[in-house]
Amino acid sequence: MDRQGRTWMRKAAWALCAAFVLAAVAAGADALAKDKPAELVLAVGGENVEGYDPLVGWGQYGHPLFQSTLLKRDANLNIVNDLAESAVLSPDGLVWTVTIRKDAKFSDGAPLSAEDVAFTFKKAAEAAGKTDVTALKEAVVTGPYSVELRLKEPQITFIGHLVTLGIVPKHAYGEGYGRNPIGSGPYKLASWTEGQQMVIEANPLYYGKKPDFTRVVFLFTGEDTSFAAAQAGKVHVVSVPSSLAKQQVPGMVLHPVKSVDNRGLMFPMVPDTGEKTPTGFPIGNNVTSDPAIRKAVNYAMDRKALVEGVLEGFGSPAYGVVDNLPWEETTARFTDNDPAKAKEILAAAGWKPGSDGILEKNGVKAEFTIVYNAKDSLRQNLALAVSGMLRKVGISAVPKGTSWDEIKKNLTHSNVVVYGFGDHNPLEMYKLYHSRGDLNIYNAGLYKNPVVDANLDKAMAAPSFEASIPFWKAAQWDGTTGFAVPGDAAWAWLVNLDHTYFIDENLDVGVSQMEPHGHGWPITANIAEWTWKK
Amino acid sequence: MIRYLVRRIVHLAALLAAVSALSFSLVSLSPIDPVDAYIGADVMKVGPEQRAKIAARWGLDKPPLERFTTWAANLVRGDFGISAIYNEPVLTVIGKRFAMSLWLMALAWVFSGLFGFVLGVVAGAFEGGLFDRAVRFYAYLLAGTPTFWLGLLLLLIFSVALRLTPVCCAFPPGVTPEEATVWQRLWHLALPAATLSIVGVSAVILHTRQKMIQALRSDYALFARAQGEDTMGVVRHHALRNVVLPAVTLQFATLGELFGGSILAEQVFSYPGLGQATVEAGLRGDVPLLLGIVLVSAVFVFTGNTVADLLYRVIDPRIGWKGAA
Numbered sequence: 038m039d040r041q042g043r044t045w046m047r048k049a050a051w052a053l054c055a056a057f058v059l060a061a062v063a064a065g066a067d068a069l070a071k072d073k074p075a076e077l078v079l080a081v082g083g084e085n086v087e088g089y090d091p092l093v094g095w096g097q098y099g100h101p102l103f104q105s106t107l108l109k110r111d112a113n114l115n116i117v118n119d120l121a122e123s124a125v126l127s128p129d130g131l132v133w134t135v136t137i138r139k140d141a142k143f144s145d146g147a148p149l150s151a152e153d154v155a156f157t158f159k160k161a162a163e164a165a166g167k168t169d170v171t172a173l174k175e176a177v178v179t180g181p182y183s184v185e186l187r188l189k190e191p192q193i194t195f196i197g198h199l200v201t202l203g204i205v206p207k208h209a210y211g212e213g214y215g216r217n218p219i220g221s222g223p224y225k226l227a228s229w230t231e232g233q234q235m236v237i238e239a240n241p242l243y244y245g246k247k248p249d250f251t252r253v254v255f256l257f258t259g260e261d262t263s264f265a266a267a268q269a270g271k272v273h274v275v276s277v278p279s280s281l282a283k284q285q286v287p288g289m290v291l292h293p294v295k296s297v298d299n300r301g302l303m304f305p306m307v308p309d310t311g312e313k314t315p316t317g318f319p320i321g322n323n324v325t326s327d328p329a330i331r332k333a334v335n336y337a338m339d340r341k342a343l344v345e346g347v348l349e350g351f352g353s354p355a356y357g358v359v360d361n362l363p364w365e366e367t368t369a370r371f372t373d374n375d376p377a378k379a380k381e382i383l384a385a386a387g388w389k390p391g392s393d394g395i396l397e398k399n400g401v402k403a404e405f406t407i408v409y410n411a412k413d414s415l416r417q418n419l420a421l422a423v424s425g426m427l428r429k430v431g432i433s434a435v436p437k438g439t440s441w442d443e444i445k446k447n448l449t450h451s452n453v454v455v456y457g458f459g460d461h462n463p464l465e466m467y468k469l470y471h472s473r474g475d476l477n478i479y480n481a482g483l484y485k486n487p488v489v490d491a492n493l494d495k496a497m498a499a500p501s502f503e504a505s506i507p508f509w510k511a512a513q514w515d516g517t518t519g520f521a522v523p524g525d526a527a528w529a530w531l532v533n534l535d536h537t538y539f540i541d542e543n544l545d546v547g548v549s550q551m552e553p554h555g556h557g558w559p560i561t562a563n564i565a566e567w568t569w570k571k
Numbered sequence: 572m573i574r575y576l577v578r579r580i581v582h583l584a585a586l587l588a589a590v591s592a593l594s595f596s597l598v599s600l601s602p603i604d605p606v607d608a609y610i611g612a613d614v615m616k617v618g619p620e621q622r623a624k625i626a627a628r629w630g631l632d633k634p635p636l637e638r639f640t641t642w643a644a645n646l647v648r649g650d651f652g653i654s655a656i657y658n659e660p661v662l663t664v665i666g667k668r669f670a671m672s673l674w675l676m677a678l679a680w681v682f683s684g685l686f687g688f689v690l691g692v693v694a695g696a697f698e699g700g701l702f703d704r705a706v707r708f709y710a711y712l713l714a715g716t717p718t719f720w721l722g723l724l725l726l727l728i729f730s731v732a733l734r735l736t737p738v739c740c741a742f743p744p745g746v747t748p749e750e751a752t753v754w755q756r757l758w759h760l761a762l763p764a765a766t767l768s769i770v771g772v773s774a775v776i777l778h779t780r781q782k783m784i785q786a787l788r789s790d791y792a793l794f795a796r797a798q799g800e801d802t803m804g805v806v807r808h809h810a811l812r813n814v815v816l817p818a819v820t821l822q823f824a825t826l827g828e829l830f831g832g833s834i835l836a837e838q839v840f841s842y843p844g845l846g847q848a849t850v851e852a853g854l855r856g857d858v859p860l861l862l863g864i865v866l867v868s869a870v871f872v873f874t875g876n877t878v879a880d881l882l883y884r885v886i887d888p889r890i891g892w893k894g895a896a
């Protein structure tokens with residue numbers, strides 16, 4: 038069944054049920070337990086079906102929980118020490134010297150030493166999983182608690198691995214580790230029923246602050262079932278799509294979390310010269326290769342209306358790919374919902390209204406297709422809304438839904454595409470806007486600006502993460518050029534989503550981190566700090 | 572009898588070979604890139620070098636024919652391979668989940684068979700009556716109801732509003748599988764099994780009813796009535812045996828549908844059975860797992876049909892072993 042049909046039927050089913058629920062609540066169905074529960078029940082997804090092995094990708098979002106990481110991000114996304122007492126990058130950007138704390142133990146009682154850290158990074162570099170540590174040349178133990186991570190070339194975003202890669206025990210790592218993880222994190226795995234639930238218990242040997250909840254159950258239920266479980270008072274935290282966030286859940290409060298989970302329009306940057314991909318699909322677009330068109334699209338759009346209309350208010354306008362992150366260049370922000378300015382830009386570039394109201398220039402109509410993944414109703418609604426807004430300035434944007442595989446393989450180099458990104462690591466920005474790389478999803482529009490490339494490369498080669506930030510900013514807009522809207526306007530970012538959760542009214546989840554692309558598990562990033570209010 | 576069994580086994584071997592070759596070609600033609608599906612949202616963090624490594628781990632760097640022959644050669648030795656998405660042996664993945672699904676399917680199968688048959692017989696015996704019309708309406712309505720929607724509806728009414736039944740899972744959340752009792756497990760099966768049964772009965776009802784009407788209009792029924800039997804008597808002594816045959820065939824033949832239906836019911840109730848694994852394997856292009864599931868389900872359905880075949884001879888002694896296929 039297609040997503041649209043499902044959505045409709047889902048709404049019908051929930052509506053049918055609303056009366057029952059209200060009746061039951063009004064009749065004062067069993068009062069929800071207000072005492073601190075023996076176990077916390079969360080329905081936020083997060084089942085990693087291949088197991089909880091950091092070396093093949095576990096823990097990239099949120100916290101690996103069972104393992105601990107060298108560094109971590111606090112609620113304000115500052116990078117602070119965790120397992121590491123210090124982590125220093127050499128001035129040439131090639132060697133991380135890490136000293137770890139001496140009191141860390143694995144949940145099986147064995148002490149955690151530099152050997153384990155080196156083992157973890159070496160193995161991760163070999164492993165064929167989602168953790169890409171190919172930049173590592175070697176990991177060398179220099180003392181019982183110190184280790185050097187040597188890189189093949191300077192790569193400041195490697196710090197992301199120090200933040201997310203959970204350290205595994207050298208003595209207990211092997212086949213089946215993912216189903217029986219041993220680590221030095223705040224929790225240990227008690228039981229995992231695949232496809233249903235995971236029970237975790239506090240790790241008594243954890244070196245940090247002991248979590249307030251000693252037993253936590255993760256339910257791996259689907260969206261609808263999770264919401265039903267919340268309605269029935271069976272869970273304490275549930276992640277819900279924004280379409281359900283306006284509902285009332287007895288005993289629970291809505292907890293929206295800001296995110297950098299964004300959606301935007303990717304523009305093909307080069308003109309169509311007849312060049313084809315190896316599989317015979319066109320490259321380039323003669324309309325979007327004109328900067329006037331890309332800027333006009335950016336200025337004409339009313340992003341607040343998109344947030345209200347498409348996200349039901351659960352989101353914020355997106356002006357760039359890294360909104361509100363420490364490396365955002367805020368001077369590149371602009372005032373949108375300005376059709377007059379859009380028209381001015383278009384007129385100055387020589388676009389004139391044709392007989393049907395659509396602009397034309399040298400016989401080319403201001404017309405392009407916005408393709409989106411047809412399974413994703415959010416992207417569909419964005420494409421439709423944008424199309425309506427652009428019509429008013431004389432640009433014809435035709436929304437077209439198709440399969441994700443079709444988009445990625447065939448359409449992405451010659452059409453405007455609705456994409457979603459957003460990460461805590463500027464590596465993503467590098468890949469989206471750097472011109473190196475072949476035909477791929479990273480820089481699908483074939484954007485190329487030597488100044489931007491230079492700034493991105495300087496950021497990569499910076500001697501510390503702090504030192505890299507000015508270059509990340511300059512790549513967006515350095516006062517004269519950049520990929521952001523005042524410069525080349527290589528993308529038209531539309532919205533940042535809010536991730537919506539219902540949480541028990543007695544549960545205090547502290548300050549949630551601004552979340553990356555990915556809804557659900559990231560809320561557990563600070564689970565060790567959660568408390569019960571009574 | 573022995574010749575019959577030998578012939579069945581040869582049939583099975585041929586079936587499995589054909590099914591695996593066909594499934595493999597279909598998966599190979601699918602536009603899904605397993606590496607893309609695996610990486611998912613991490614696409615920006617995984618570079619080309621790492622992608623090549625992942626592809627090599629799964630053998631995707633080799634041509635399809637070579638992959639298939641390697642797979643088949645290992646299969647003959649009893650090695651089903653490693654599931655790409657679960658990162659453990661295919662048989663382990665299937666074993667864990669099939670045991671769960673078997674409970675669900677068995678309950679649903681027995682209930683839908685019994686209720687369908689009884690309702691069909693009664694409706695057919697009183698053709699055109701109020702009960703018949705009600706049952707027929709129900710059967711037509713249910714034949715067009717999506718399983719997941721009915722499941723969601725039952726969930727909302729019985730679990731959310733009335734709080735009678737569990738919302739999800741094979742046993743209470745937070746309880747470990749070792750602690751879960753048989754009663755808890757059965758209780759958690761109630762709604763998914765009911766969903767499957769409610770949807771599954773319509774075919775049995777309609778077929779049984781039709782056959783019943785035919786039987787009651789037959790010459791031997793007329794003759795029995797002439798001898799003074801009333802409707803109930805004709806049904807009990809003459810029609811029932813004839814009606815059982817198609818019902819049994821149908822019930823065993825629907826094992827395949829049951830398999831499909833259980834996938835949907837398992838999704839709604841987050842029941843940790845084979846259904847979820849099948850969907851994942853298909854959507855993410857996990858070829859070894861998908862082929863493993865295809866083989867297991869083929870054996871399952873084949874066994875069902877064979878049992879039906881054998882039962883014929885028990886129910887109707889006129890069908891002998893001679894010429895049996």
